[in-house]
Amino acid sequence: xxxxxxxxxxxxxxxxxxxxxxxxxxxxxxxxxxxxxxxxxxxxxxxxxxxxxxxxxxxxxxxxxxxxxxxxxxxxxxxxxxxxxxxxxxxxxxxxxxxxxxxxxxxxxxxxxxxxxxxxxxxxxxxxxxxxxxxxxxxxxxxxxxx
Amino acid sequence: xxxxxxxxxxxxxxxxxxxxxxxxxxxxxxxxxxxxxxxxxxxxxxxxxxxxxxxxxxxxxxxxxxxxxxxxxxxxxxxxxxxxxxxxxxxxxxxxxxxxxxxxxxxxxxxxxxxxxxxxxxxxxxxxxxxxxxxxxxxxxxxxxxx
DNA sequence: TATTTAATTGCGAATAATTTGCATTTGAAT
DNA sequence: ATTCAAATGCAAATTATTCGCAATTAAATA
Numbered sequence: 001x002x003x004x005x006x007x008x009x010x011x012x013x014x015x016x017x018x019x020x021x022x023x024x025x026x027x028x029x030x031x032x033x034x035x036x037x038x039x040x041x042x043x044x045x046x047x048x049x050x051x052x053x054x055x056x057x058x059x060x061x062x063x064x065x066x067x068x069x070x071x072x073x074x075x076x077x078x079x080x081x082x083x084x085x086x087x088x089x090x091x092x093x094x095x096x097x098x099x100x101x102x103x104x105x106x107x108x109x110x111x112x113x114x115x116x117x118x119x120x121x122x123x124x125x126x127x128x129x130x131x132x133x134x135x136x137x138x139x140x141x142x143x144x145x146x147x
Numbered sequence: 148x149x150x151x152x153x154x155x156x157x158x159x160x161x162x163x164x165x166x167x168x169x170x171x172x173x174x175x176x177x178x179x180x181x182x183x184x185x186x187x188x189x190x191x192x193x194x195x196x197x198x199x200x201x202x203x204x205x206x207x208x209x210x211x212x213x214x215x216x217x218x219x220x221x222x223x224x225x226x227x228x229x230x231x232x233x234x235x236x237x238x239x240x241x242x243x244x245x246x247x248x249x250x251x252x253x254x255x256x257x258x259x260x261x262x263x264x265x266x267x268x269x270x271x272x273x274x275x276x277x278x279x280x281x282x283x284x285x286x287x288x289x290x291x292x293x294x
Numbered sequence: 295t296a297t298t299t300a301a302t303t304g305c306g307a308a309t310a311a312t313t314t315g316c317a318t319t320t321g322a323a324t
Numbered sequence: 325a326t327t328c329a330a331a332t333g334c335a336a337a338t339t340a341t342t343c344g345c346a347a348t349t350a351a352a353t354a
Contacts, residue, residue, distance in 0.1 A: 300352100304347085305345095306343100311338100311339080311340080312338080314336085317333095319330105320329105321331085322327105
């Protein structure tokens with residue numbers, strides 16, 4: 001293994017993050033995180049698998065890593081109303097949202113400040129005392145499909 | 148078939164709604180809609196099937212009807228981050244939201260006014276000119292699981 | 295550096311959710 | 325009453341995801 005000085009800065013960040021979660025730094029894990037860092041849009045397990053295929057990581061391993069990274073708060077699941085699940089890096093400061101085309105399935109990232117929504121929701125809740133996460137997704141027909 | 152005067156009022160509403168969508172009024176369809184009207188919480192295909200079982204409707208029929216009712220704007224898909232899809236009646240005036248427990252999966256309805264979110268989202272979009280729907284879901288740990 | 299051990303992986307099989315093909319039935323228009 | 329497309333039941337197919345288990349590997353420790 002490389003020593004600290006030989007490592008790329010971003011890898012150091014990844015490592016310490018993984019270590020903090022009690023997860024080993026494996027090639028598969030690092031590759032998956034890199035792919036998410038390079039793609040700021042939601043990806044399905046199979047999307048990741050296709051991007052990583054040459055490096056020969058098993059699809060089951062992708063699923064298992066998605067699970068542990070989601071549990072560790074690195075990834076978050078995104079609902080695009082498709083048949084498979086999508087994920088992206090969890091940005092704890094700024095929430096990331098999307099608009100998905102109900103016709104062709106294409107989607108777009110949306111910047112939108114939705115601060116205060118969670119606390120508003122909590123005010124109306126009986127069974128919950130804390131909200132950890134939320135998802136806000138939009139659906140419509142894209143300009144291409146509208147024509 | 149019953150004539151207009153013999154029919155229950157709610158059935159009349161259902162019928163005209165279905166007719167407008169070009170869907171036949173079948174026992175399965177009416178039963179499914181009734182179940183959604185009686186349960187103001189998200190239901191999966193299997194949830195519906197269990198509630199209807201005595202009337203012997205095939206699960207595939209439930210799936211097919213969910214699809215056509217969703218397409219017709221009667222139902223909307225809800226993401227509770229579970230393995231199966233959930234649906235509820237689409238209320239075009241007031242959006243319905245939920246908090247789901249990440250530990251035990253229990254969920255609660257949340258009343259929350261989120262008007263203006265869609266238009267705000269649209270302002271930041273390049274590929275879309277209209278938003279038809281959105282979903283806003285919260286996730287946390289319920290009081291029971293916290294203990 | 296070698297040893298040790300639990301975590302991770304690959305592989306194939308299993309499971310769960312959903313969809314499909316096709317023959318039959320049925321709602322509703324005529 | 326007749327007609328015909330739409331809807332249904334049933335079983336089989338497909339898709340997405342998970343699991344069991346033996347082999348491998350990361351990383352802590354001697």
